[in-house]
Amino acid sequence: MSSFPLAFGYIMGAVLLLALPRRLRPAAFLAVTAVSFYLLLQLEAGASLALGFLEYELVLARVDSLSLAFGYVFVIISLVGGVYSFHVKDALQQTSALLYAGGALGVVFAGDLFTLFVFWEVMAIASMCLILARRTPDANRAGLRYLLVHALGGSLLMAGILLHLHQTGSMAFDSFDGSPASYLILVAFAINAAIPPLHAWLSDAYPRATVTGAVFLSAFTTKTAVYVLARGFAGLDLLMWAGAIMAVYGVVFAILENDIRRLLAYHIISQVGFMVAAIGIGTELAINGATAHAFAHILYKALLFMGAGAVLYATGRSKLSELGGLGRTMPLVLMLFMIGAFSISGFPLFSGFVSKSMAVYAAERSLMEPVVLLLQLASIGTFFSIALKLPYYTWFGPDRGIKPSPLPAGMYIGMGLLAAANVAIGVYPALLYNVMPFPVDYAPFTFAKLIATTQLLVFSGIGFWLLRGILGGKDTITLDVDWFYRRTSRLAYTVFSVWLSRPFEEVDRLSLRVARFVARQSANPPHAMAEAVRSIGYFFSSGKRPASIASPFNPDHYRLSLSVMVMVMLAIFAFFLGFSYFN
Amino acid sequence: MKFVWAALIIALLGILVALEAVLVGTGDGFVWQVPGFFALFGIVGFLVLVVISKGLGRWIRRYEDYYDRNGDE
Structure with a gap:
């Protein structure tokens, strides 16, 4: 079975899970993902599975190097996410997490637009369930807003697909030309990639998801969007600028954030900006950079969300202004979180360095200096927010005497696995480079890159140290584009x-x-007429209004004659009706 | 104490710039070929980000119950 559609494995697993007793479900979750991992290793590039549907050909599995790269990381993260959420006994979360992963894999391996659309919608519904599973009124409302935005995206996608089919007669999912249909599809993709101003659903909904749900959410939706953009719109200049701007946008908003998971959510937007910018550049090096960064990003961002989720799980708090001094009580979580933080900041020997520098280098090679500077600016903000500010005010800073409850072992194991993966890729980048869509001819560890990175990180760190007094979290929220549909x-x-x-x-x-x-x-027409005459007379006579007199017209007096008139008119009408009917 | 810190930072900057100048050299590329560019960019960029977001914050920061009081649904 070299072209088995993995999505079906996950969806069948999700259905099966519901039939199992509660105690077996976490293990079954892991079994489904482990079997899928085995099946994934059996997939061969170039394989495809097609079947006829009406007069079209649906390609349920198109296996090539690009889809395989995303397939690997999606299966890995669903497996590790299963370990992290081993303590969860909530069927809604487990089922929807499996469905969500299945939808993401379905999109990545879809060879035609119809299949893509179906799995796109599966993803939207399943991911919404991970938000609703928090079961608070706040999460319910956020989940509803999330669904509305994605329903809009889905409708645009469907409209684009139908228009595309009408224009070209083809359902195949390949690179798009610049037709109006492709722009509809581009907007739908941009919603899922959270390109501003279409991004607010992400920072609105992800922080309100369950502890484990946010881990899955951080991995799938935006990265499938990166994949479809790389497949359909590589080399579109618009994307390059949009990506560079969104990288900075996410960072600027993250600086204002107080909720640690919302801060991380804004950094998803920022990091996806690097990928979108690379896709916009569109060279082989750039597409490799986007793919590598998506791969590494899933690993370290899931680790960061796991760390933040562990803090929320243990303390019930997620706001910088309420946290502090957890370094003594949760040192292991701090250590694992810092590995994710060093990775996202692009420290040498951590995964972000070997992937982010490739995306930035691709912009440099294509002589896009403003894009390079914007991306480097975003790197500064990333380092400052995630590696300095967030840990400083969570694990150090003022001790608020919080007594965290113990964490399940699965949480530690899940975080440990991802930390190991991030270090492994950082130390030995060939692990990552071997699964890239194009042959990689790029050396991350040159002296020039190392020294530039060191300068950038050290001196933005000094900046933080100087200003640390005014940069703490404040118990406020920040308005974003969601204001337009919330307020x-x-x-x-x-x-x-x-x-x-x-x-x-x-x-x-x-x-x-x-x-x-x-x-x-x-009721009394003559009386009405008399009244009308009387009022006209009053109008012209300027005298005082005559006293209201009893009506001289007794309606009963006229009733007979009126009824005769009505009878005559009805008879005439009936006559004409009959006449025209029989004629 | 502050003076020691300042001296240390300047020394660090000097070392990094010297290393870059000697081992990487000044190419004929864009402005970042100047030794020490990224050190300057690091600290100036950081300040720029903070200023932008603080300025933006004046405009868009609200109390936490903002949406509860102003019609979420």
Whole structure:
């Protein structure tokens, strides 16, 4: 079985999981991912599995070096995520995590747009469940907003696919030309890649997910988007600039953050910026850089979310302004977190260095100096926020006497596995470079790169030390683009519901008044006429209004003659009706 | 004490720049070929980021119950 669609393994596993007793579910989760890992190793580049559907050909598995690179890291992270969440006994979380991973693998191995769309939607629903599984009113609302944004993205994707099919007659998922259809698809991809201003769903929803759910969330949605962008839109200049800007954008917002998981969420946006910028450059080196960075990013960002999740699990707190002094009580978590922090900051001998420097070097080689400087600027902010500020105010800083509860062993093992993977890739980059889509001709450990990185990190670190007094977390929140659909929801209700229905209500009321008036007057038409004449006379006579006199018209007096008239008119009408019918 | 720290930082900068100048050399490329560019960029870039985000913060920072009080749903 060299072209088995891994997604089906995960989806079947998710269904099976529901039928198992509670105690067996964590083990079954690991079994599903382990078997998938074995199946993945059996996949051969070049294999594909196609089947006919109506008049189209659906390619359920297209195995090539690009899809394999993402496939490896997705299966690895679902396996390690299973270890980390071994203590979880919640069927909703376990099932949706498996479905989510299955959806991501389905997208990565999809060879046609229809298959891609189906798994895209599976991912959206399953990931929303990981947010709802927190079971707080706040998480419920965030999950609903998350779903609405992704439903919009899904509809745009469907519209784009149908238009594309109409224009080209092909469902194959390859590089897109610049047709209008491809721009619809690009916007849908950009929503999932969290390119500003389409990014707010990420920083809104991820910090509200469950402890283990956030680990899976940090891995799949944005990285499948990176994959589809690399497949469909490599070399698009727009993406290069969007990526460079979003790298800085995420960092700037992260500096203002107080919630540690929201801070990490903004750094997902920033790191995906590096990948999107590399995709926009589009050379072989750049695509390798984007893929390598996505690979390494999943490993260290999941580790960071695990560390932050461990703090939340043990203390129930996730705000910098409420944390502090955990260094004595949770030293092991600090150590593992710091390995992730050094990786994301691009310290030499950690995974981020060998992947990020490749993406930046690709921009340098393509003579895109402003992009290089923006990405380096983002690197400074990353180092400062994650490797200095977050640990400083969580594990050091003022001791708030927090008594953390003990962590399950699985959490430590999961974090340990990822820490080992990050160091292994950092020390021996060939591990990573061997699974890249193109042959890698790049040496990360040159003296020039090492010394430049050292200068950058040391001197931004000095900057932090000088300003550390004013950089602590404050118990505030930061508004972002989600303001437009959160704060304005009441305004939107007023405009679209209240204002829009007001004309109809007015017309309604007016017509009722007219009807009531007509009804009253036709009850006694001669009286109405007399009243009308009387009021006209009053209008012109400027004298005082005549006292209200009893009506001289007795309706009963006229009733007979009126009914005769009505009878005659009805008879005429009936005659014409009959006449026209029989004629 | 502050003076010692300042001296240490300047010494570190000197060592890193000298190492770069000797071992990497000044190429004919972009501005980052100047020895010590990234040290300067590191500290200036850091300050720029802090200034931007603090300035932005004045405008978009709110109390934590902002959305609860102002109609989330």
